[in-house]
Amino acid sequence: METTDNSNNTMVKVENLDVIFGKKHIVHDVSFNVEEGEVIGMFGISGAGKTTIIRVLTCQIEKKNWNGNVLVTGLSPSKKGNHSKILSNIGYVPQLELLNLYFELNPMVNVEIFTSTYGMDKKEAKLTAEKLFNILDIPKDTWKKRVKKMSGGEKKRLSMAIGLIHHPQVLFLDEPTTGVDASKRYDILSYLKKLNQQLNTTMFIITHDLEAALICDKTAILREGKLLEFDTPQNLINSLPSNGLVARISIEYLNQEIIKTIHKYPSIEKVLRVGNETIEVLMEDFEDNLPKLMKFLFENNLKVYSMSRDVANFRRYFQIRIQEEEEKENPKNNSELMNGSDSQ
Amino acid sequence: MHLKNGVIRLLNQIKKEFRLLWTDKFNIFIALIVPPLVVVLIGVTATGSGNLADPIDCVVVSYDSNTFIEENNFTESNLDDYNLKYVEAVNSSNLLNLVQFFNATEDIYAMETARGYMISKRITIIIAIPVDFSELISWGYPGLIDCITDSSDVQKIQVSLNAVYDSIKIFVSQNNLTPQFELNGFEEFSIPENYSSGYNNMMVLVLSFMIIGVGMVSTILIIVQEKPVARLLLTPVKRIEILLAKYITYISILIVQNVSLVMTALSFGLYLVGTVFDLFLALFILGFAGLSIGIFISTLSKTKTQANQLFFATFLLLILLSGIFIPIEAMPIYLQAIAYVLPLSHGSPLITGIITKGKSVFGFDFFSLLGVSVVLVVLSFILFQRRKYEV
Numbered sequence: 075m076e077t078t079d080n081s082n083n084t085m086v087k088v089e090n091l092d093v094i095f096g097k098k099h100i101v102h103d104v105s106f107n108v109e110e111g112e113v114i115g116m117f118g119i120s121g122a123g124k125t126t127i128i129r130v131l132t133c134q135i136e137k138k139n140w141n142g143n144v145l146v147t148g149l150s151p152s153k154k155g156n157h158s159k160i161l162s163n164i165g166y167v168p169q170l171e172l173l174n175l176y177f178e179l180n181p182m183v184n185v186e187i188f189t190s191t192y193g194m195d196k197k198e199a200k201l202t203a204e205k206l207f208n209i210l211d212i213p214k215d216t217w218k219k220r221v222k223k224m225s226g227g228e229k230k231r232l233s234m235a236i237g238l239i240h241h242p243q244v245l246f247l248d249e250p251t252t253g254v255d256a257s258k259r260y261d262i263l264s265y266l267k268k269l270n271q272q273l274n275t276t277m278f279i280i281t282h283d284l285e286a287a288l289i290c291d292k293t294a295i296l297r298e299g300k301l302l303e304f305d306t307p308q309n310l311i312n313s314l315p316s317n318g319l320v321a322r323i324s325i326e327y328l329n330q331e332i333i334k335t336i337h338k339y340p341s342i343e344k345v346l347r348v349g350n351e352t353i354e355v356l357m358e359d360f361e362d363n364l365p366k367l368m369k370f371l372f373e374n375n376l377k378v379y380s381m382s383r384d385v386a387n388f389r390r391y392f393q394i395r396i397q398e399e400e401e402k403e404n405p406k407n408n409s410e411l412m413n414g415s416d417s418q
Numbered sequence: 419m420h421l422k423n424g425v426i427r428l429l430n431q432i433k434k435e436f437r438l439l440w441t442d443k444f445n446i447f448i449a450l451i452v453p454p455l456v457v458v459l460i461g462v463t464a465t466g467s468g469n470l471a472d473p474i475d476c477v478v479v480s481y482d483s484n485t486f487i488e489e490n491n492f493t494e495s496n497l498d499d500y501n502l503k504y505v506e507a508v509n510s511s512n513l514l515n516l517v518q519f520f521n522a523t524e525d526i527y528a529m530e531t532a533r534g535y536m537i538s539k540r541i542t543i544i545i546a547i548p549v550d551f552s553e554l555i556s557w558g559y560p561g562l563i564d565c566i567t568d569s570s571d572v573q574k575i576q577v578s579l580n581a582v583y584d585s586i587k588i589f590v591s592q593n594n595l596t597p598q599f600e601l602n603g604f605e606e607f608s609i610p611e612n613y614s615s616g617y618n619n620m621m622v623l624v625l626s627f628m629i630i631g632v633g634m635v636s637t638i639l640i641i642v643q644e645k646p647v648a649r650l651l652l653t654p655v656k657r658i659e660i661l662l663a664k665y666i667t668y669i670s671i672l673i674v675q676n677v678s679l680v681m682t683a684l685s686f687g688l689y690l691v692g693t694v695f696d697l698f699l700a701l702f703i704l705g706f707a708g709l710s711i712g713i714f715i716s717t718l719s720k721t722k723t724q725a726n727q728l729f730f731a732t733f734l735l736l737i738l739l740s741g742i743f744i745p746i747e748a749m750p751i752y753l754q755a756i757a758y759v760l761p762l763s764h765g766s767p768l769i770t771g772i773i774t775k776g777k778s779v780f781g782f783d784f785f786s787l788l789g790v791s792v793v794l795v796v797l798s799f800i801l802f803q804r805r806k807y808e809v
Binding site for chain 2: 132133134158161162164166168169172173174175176178179183187188190191192193220248
């Protein structure tokens with residue numbers, strides 16, 4: 075097995091990765107590449123295998139439990155001798171700050187503790203920390219206070235700064251928006267994008283927060299250990315019927331029977347229930363078919379409250395793609411799955 | 419290069435440990451302030467039960483008749499009453515306070531009354547002068563005095579015996595006698611009269627208990643509560659470096675703790691026949707055993723609660739099988755085997771040997787403690803290496 079290959083600036087190379095613990099097959103034949111400077115988002119519901127993949131990439135799973143060709147910054151985690159070098163080349167921002175920061179110490183000392191493990195010069199570490207703290211808007215008056223006195227968002231940003239302090243080639247982030255107020259989620263994502271743009275750091279994010287796709291150059295969708303898609307969010311959305319154009323329709327007394335009726339319209343590709351009385355419809359030749367669909371609804375005596383048109387976002391694509399997989403596995407329950415509610 | 423990087427990382431980990439320790443003021447208080455404070459407390463209180471304190475209340479019950487039977491001539495005659503001369507000696511002693519003299523030859527309830535005094539805590543000692551006390555002394559036989567002490571207060575037994583012995587010395591000196599007196603309770607290697615025996619006896623127990631206990635208490639949580647280790651392990655730092663840094667840090671604390679303990683103990687009049695170095699080394703090996711147990715418990719436990727419960731159970735076992743309450747020799751053979759493995763059973767013999775007998779620290783107890791500690795250190799490294807950390 076090749077252990078050093080950094081050609082074409084590929085930061086992470088995964089080929090035919092299988093992870094097996096005893097009789098449990100956690101990851102099935104996953105392959106993807108991450109190029110330098112890219113922000114990659116790996117999405118999936120709980121149990122999809124996201125964390126397992128990141129653990130392989132960060133040398134946390136012994137080789138006996140996985141197969142495949144994996145290179146991180148050109149080095150294979152399969153060799154224990156490479157672990158120290160890989161860990162020097164990467165940064166890791168864990169999910170929970172409570173478990174990865176020294177709350178009784180101040181941010182600067184936290185930085186010193188982690189940088190010292192990389193053998194970084196103290197002065198250089200301090201300067202880098204100040205630069206990162208400024209980019210991440212960590213208030214100067216908190217730099218010398220105990221971490222436990224910082225707000226949740228500040229802790230999260232401090233954790234990111236520590237992940238980046240040694241100028242890693244790849245930064246792995248585990249659920250960076252978990253535990254953050256809804257209003258702050260976008261802040262965190264924009265900080266990540268800012269860091270990516272200013273420092274050209276390759277980022278590998280695993281999350282179930284679909285909003286994170288907003289900052290991703292490429293997105294991977296995992297389900298039950300299988301990689302369903304790996305492409306840019308826009309390409310994935312464009313792969314939907316009519317390039318992802320959707321009609322959002324609110325119908326009085328919406329129920330399963332009504333959805334079945336709508337599904338009978340010939341050009342309909344997907345009907346998604348997205349609210350109590352609201353559906354989203356994807357169809358071929360959207361512009362031609364939309365007026366015809368509306369006519370069809372009226373003809374079937376369905377009372378339409380409102381109708382609007384939109385372009386599907388990554389959230390919608392994810393929902394559709396996961397639903398497709400579930401339908402493949404359980405064709406009998408097609409209609410039930412189709413009626414699955416969505417939280418917007 | 420690898421070694422150099424490793425050493426630098428280790429030094430940085432030690433720095434981190436000291437920083438973490440500094441944030442945990444309570445742990446510093448327990449490790450560095452409490453032990454000498456306890457010694458000071460005992461020093462201040464225990465000197466009150468020493469020979470330099472108030473005289474001990476006593477009564478003398480004499481069964482000696484005021485007549486003398488000549489040797490080989492069993493006719494009564496008036497003679498010197500050595501029993502009364504002994505009472506004078508008791509009165510002359512600064513260590514005894516004669517509450518009452520009973521002549522049991524005239525008062526058959528004398529001993530009952532004296533015991534009543536002891537029950538009501540009016541006295542601590544009953545000195546009983548046996549029949550023919552004067553005769554035996556006159557004939558040059560060894561004199562015999564029975565000393566009944568209030569053993570409900572263990573701390574005062576030795577002090578009481580010392581005080582009675584003092585009165586005998588005065589009696590012998592005042593009467594130009596050269597008899598040998600027999601007094602039960604005196605042992606070799608006992609604490610000299612000018613030292614507080616109460617303080618010294620307590621110190622043997624307290625030092626071994628405290629140094630092991632504090633070593634355990636200050637380390638039982640150091641691994642189980644340091645959550646960011648999971649993240650540290652995603653940097654080039656090695657597990658062995660993290661644990662080694664903890665050992666080095668707490669050994670440093672132990673050295674400071676021992677220096678302050680030895681100094682405090684000596685300043686309050688610890689009777690030390692052996693060398694200060696031996697005492698220091700004895701305390702060090704006991705403390706090292708304590709912190710080895712503490713770190714072992716910490717590596718073994720998954721949660722803080724588990725660590726605390728394990729600590730409690732272990733410390734209880736250490737105390738029960740220490741031989742302090744029940745002699746180890748009196749235990750069943752399998753418990754004896756366990757007791758000799760546990761560090762606390764070696765604490766008291768090790769310290770007593772140095773303090774009162776001037777023994778070298780290097781002996782069976784020292785090497786037993788060293789052996790147990792090394793085994794625990796090795797086990798803790800193995801457990802820490804296998805410990806599951808997930809970020």
